[in-house]
Amino acid sequence: SDASWELIKDLVSPEQKMGRPRNDDRQVLHGILWILCSGAPWHDLPERFGPCSTVYQRFRDWRDDGTFERVLERLHIRLNREGLIDLDTWMIDS
Template sequence: MSHGRYELSQRQWELIGEELPQPVSREDGKGRPSRSDRELLNGIFWILCSGSPWRDLPDKYGPWQTVYDRFRKWQGLGVFERILSRLRLRLQQDGYLDLNTWFVDATINRAHKAAAGAKKKKGLTRP
């Protein structure tokens, strides 16, 4: 099966598909069948990777409102955090990630106004 530029391959889908909430089926059989999670996730990736507004989502991913609503729902449920954790664990297990090299640098160095090209005020003396 070929996939588009921002779409998941079968192998990628197999790695993360289990992290998505299972759909609730209606017992009465009424209503429209929902779009597949994979299709919606591909639409979300298209938006995130392309930088386009939600309203510009190609029709093949479904109505932009549906994709956006699912994105917000999954965001609220922590789905994307679980996916990232799963992928991070997989990379670590496969030897591609060494947590000993991870660090966060929160250093903030403010430059003086003059360093940014601001004009010096005349007549001011330093104490």
């Protein structure tokens, strides 16, 4: 949703001042989530998410630079603040 995107946009889509324009970070994130939820190989990624090489590279970049950890931390803090999380069952697999 637009509200969900606004919550994490600054973490996954920083302002770019130089270089070639990036592929739409929101579409790329949707592609990453599609792969993770489907279990499909990267080369089976539907074209609507962009080139599979771009999506895979962004996944690797965000994994390696801690972006996914920062997103998870932000979501955890917000859910906890709003009383929407049971800390006894909070866990992430994969």
